[in-house]
Amino acid sequence: xxxxxxxxxLANGFGVTVVIFLITLVVSLPLGxxxxxxxxxxxxxxxxxxxxxxxxxxxxxxxxxxxxxFYGPGLLFKMQALPRLTAVLIAFIINYSCYFSEIYRGGxxxxxxxxxEAGQVLGMTKTQIFFKIVLFQVIxxxxxxxxxxxxxxxxxxxxxxxxxxxxxxxxxxxxxxxKMIIWPLFYIGAxxxxxxxxxxxxLNYVEKKMNYxxx
Amino acid sequence: MDFLEVNGIHKSFGKTEVLKGIDFxxxxxxxxxxIGSSGSGKTTMLRCLxxxxxxxxxxxxxxxxxxxxxxEPPYSDTQKREKRLHFGLVFQQFNLFPQYNVLKxxxxxxxxxxxxxxxxxxxxxxxxxxxxxxNSRRLxxxxxxxxxxxxxxxxxxxxxxxxxxxxxxxxLNPDILCFDEPTSALDPELTGEVLRVIRELKTSDRTMIVxxxxxxxxxxxxxxxxxxxxxxxEEYGTPDEVFGAPKSEKTKSxxxxxxxxx
Ligand SMILES: Nc1ncnc2c1ncn2[C@@H]1O[C@H](COP(=O)(O)OP(=O)(O)OP(=O)(O)O)[C@@H](O)[C@H]1O
Ligand SMILES: [Mg+2]
Numbered sequence: 030x031x032x033x034x035x036x037x038x039l040a041n042g043f044g045v046t047v048v049i050f051l052i053t054l055v056v057s058l059p060l061g062x063x064x065x066x067x068x069x070x071x072x073x074x075x076x077x078x079x080x081x082x083x084x085x086x087x088x089x090x091x092x093x094x095x096x097x098x099f100y101g102p103g104l105l106f107k108m109q110a111l112p113r114l115t116a117v118l119i120a121f122i123i124n125y126s127c128y129f130s131e132i133y134r135g136g137x138x139x140x141x142x143x144x145x146e147a148g149q150v151l152g153m154t155k156t157q158i159f160f161k162i163v164l165f166q167v168i169x170x171x172x173x174x175x176x177x178x179x180x181x182x183x184x185x186x187x188x189x190x191x192x193x194x195x196x197x198x199x200x201x202x203x204x205x206x207x208k209m210i211i212w213p214l215f216y217i218g219a220x221x222x223x224x225x226x227x228x229x230x231x232l233n234y235v236e237k238k239m240n241y242x243x244x
Numbered sequence: 245m246d247f248l249e250v251n252g253i254h255k256s257f258g259k260t261e262v263l264k265g266i267d268f269x270x271x272x273x274x275x276x277x278x279i280g281s282s283g284s285g286k287t288t289m290l291r292c293l294x295x296x297x298x299x300x301x302x303x304x305x306x307x308x309x310x311x312x313x314x315x316e317p318p319y320s321d322t323q324k325r326e327k328r329l330h331f332g333l334v335f336q337q338f339n340l341f342p343q344y345n346v347l348k349x350x351x352x353x354x355x356x357x358x359x360x361x362x363x364x365x366x367x368x369x370x371x372x373x374x375x376x377x378x379n380s381r382r383l384x385x386x387x388x389x390x391x392x393x394x395x396x397x398x399x400x401x402x403x404x405x406x407x408x409x410x411x412x413x414x415x416l417n418p419d420i421l422c423f424d425e426p427t428s429a430l431d432p433e434l435t436g437e438v439l440r441v442i443r444e445l446k447t448s449d450r451t452m453i454v455x456x457x458x459x460x461x462x463x464x465x466x467x468x469x470x471x472x473x474x475x476x477x478e479e480y481g482t483p484d485e486v487f488g489a490p491k492s493e494k495t496k497s498x499x500x501x502x503x504x505x506x
Contacts, residue, residue: 141337141339143335143337143339144339144341146296146335146339147335147339147340147341148353149295149296149328150294150295150296150328150331150332150333150413151352151353151412151415151416152325152326152328152329152353152357152416153325153353153356154321154325155321157356157360161352161356162341165343166342166343169343241396242342242343242396242397242398243342243398
């Protein structure tokens with residue numbers, strides 16, 4: 030198999046990897062915030078249900094969650110299984126929203142009380158205080174931990190192969206077992222390296238942009 | 245009826261009773277200094293006035309407008325937001341918004357207030373923003389910071405930051421401006437510039453309450469002085485009365501101590 034043919038076949042797998050990455054990111058970033066509000070809610074049942082949910086999701090392997098979401102509905106309720114990619118996306122979105130929500134919560138709780146009080150005495154509403162004062166400071170503080178999590182997501186996409194979704198690793202593996210050649214595995218390693226290097230550059234840029242003030 | 249009337253304010257945190265019945269009143273244009281040892285409840289009193297704490301009992305009114313009364317049902321959040329604007333508060337730790345420059349720190353609340361929930365044409369909006377901008381620059385000029393409008397708080401000295409905080413507190417034109425130990429977080433060489441600004445703010449119709457450990461400042465600037473001890477007003481009078489001829493033993497010993505190590 031020529032280099033070009035391998036590249037073409039891997040490109041399909043890489044497409045799936047990018048789709049999982051992007052959709053998980055775009056949905057989990059805001060959904061994580063909703064979960065944060067849940068886990069910080071003054072309504073105790075909401076707070077405890079959310080916290081327990083986050084605890085379960087963060088305390089069990091993502092791979093297990095993917096398997097359960099794919100096979101669970103069929104085995105438990107005799108429902109038709111979800112399309113494979115959909116099951117993967119649901120698992121990733123739930124998992125990453127929970128991780129993001131904890132980072133958000135840490136960020137929000139690190140903002141000094143005085144910032145809220147300063148807004149309050151100036152007659153601002155709770156919403157105004159959150160969006161005009163607190164949010165930006167939170168974002169600045171969470172860019173580094175979020176960056177780590179996002180880089181991890183790039184590599185976690187390979188877990189999708191557990192229910193036979195042909196993302197990059199599975200695409201390479203298929204070639205390896207069919208053609209008995211090993212180098213495509215090193216080749217996809219380079220894909221991941223370039224992908225995460227680009228993200229690192231982007232994240233560093235954002236971090237630097239937000240460093241126009243200290244604190 | 246006095247401009248500010250505070251009656252029978254009680255406030256407990258859990259089992260500790262911090263304010264045990266505070267009564268005082270102020271006339272418009274007066275400057276009131278509140279002194280007292282650490283833990284006597286000065287900050288808690290200011291926080292009650294500014295709706296940052298809710299008293300357990302008592303009443304507060306400004307200019308005939310009842311702001312808090314334990315005999316009446318509590319106000320809605322929206323009503324509270326309106327009523328709290330009778331007061332402005334300058335914090336010990338400044339609490340400036342770090343992500344905004346000095347000008348925006350002062351203009352933000354005005355913009356939110358004047359533009360929220362109303363529809364304006366582009367020209368009207370531009371006009372409003374321009375007025376807010378002018379007003380904010382004027383206030384920053386008052387506190388001597390016209391040069392720093394575009395700087396960020398982290399680029400300023402503590403004294404300059406506190407002056408921005410004063411301009412910010414003035415921006416919504418409160419009836420009564422409160423200061424909670426405005427110079428306590430500052431290096432000694434920076435307290436002067438802040439105290440000077442506060443002194444200059446004293447005009448015929450600006451009412452101010454200053455919690456302070458700066459006895460000379462209290463004596464020189466205040467029209468009335470309150471000495472607080474253990475959650476009650478131990479002594480109240482003109483600076484000459486309180487500093488010159490204190491009646492209570494507690495006041496005497498407090499003043500002696502603060503003369504020894506100012
Ligand atoms: N949120 C709170 N929860 C529990 N106790 C509190 C709270 N705020 C204040 N206190 C207690 O109330 C008492 C009075 O505090 P306050 O801050 O009003 O004193 P202060 O006169 O301003 O003192 P200082 O000169 O040190 O600023 C203190 O004993 C303090 O520990
Ligand atoms: Mg205090």
